[in-house]
Amino acid sequence: MTKNLPFLSVPQIDLGLLFLRVSGAFMLFHVHGWPKIMHYSEELVRIEDPFGFGTSFSLLAAIFAEVICAILIALGLLTRLASLPVICVLLVSMLIVHTQWSIAEGQFGWLLMIIFGSIALCGPGKFSLDAVLQRKRVA
Template identity: 50%
Template sequence: MTTSEVQGRPKTLADISLSLGLLFLRVSAAVLLLQIHGLPKLLNWSTELQRIEDPFGLGANLTLAMAVFAEVICPVLLILGVFARLACLPVLAVLGVALVVVHPEWSLEQAQFAWLFTVLYAGLAMTGPGAWAIKVPAFFQRF
């Protein structure tokens, strides 16, 4: 993060490009996850309860609730840039469980979409939201 980003709005072309790129990545990744996975689970809750895998024996309701949290609430936080790094972690956890526990038989070709999401969300967890994000109190800015 550059000095001008810490102080507020980006001031140089490089800062603007970085901020615009991070905004584009976080909004794109979040909208894709919401549209493809999150909202269908939320809007078809009863159907999803019958279909969802429960790899840790927590029960379908809790497993689905955790998936909806990771795939609906966390992407909304990411779009806003609020707790962006922290919001990436549940998504990465769900992706990790899907790839390693639920679908270990998937080839790289079958799992490519999950791997692309993993790359996007891991990158955003490392970089943070960029300058164009809703500001949170200073105590929470490290998240």
């Protein structure tokens, strides 16, 4: 049966990590990152500034995590490193900015934290640019 379906011979953990990376990065980019770019002025007025660095800094930090890092994660490039700003932005959002939210109200944020925490712990898998670069370094 695997002769007819060659993708079944691929280690399933690597397919799972690819799916996790691409789907998680897409959701982060589509739901959070892209709207911040498209509506920058409106977001600048609405975004919280929990550390007093200014709303511009807060918004640019969120855009960096939700756009640049999301793209890097989807590509599997600098994956573990790119996961850290995403996790930081999510932690600030969930533990400092939205402390009044119940788990149900913040479930999307918590699920994103689980996804990107898993990616940071497990790495990108073999279907990633990180793996390609690693193979080139070894060869």
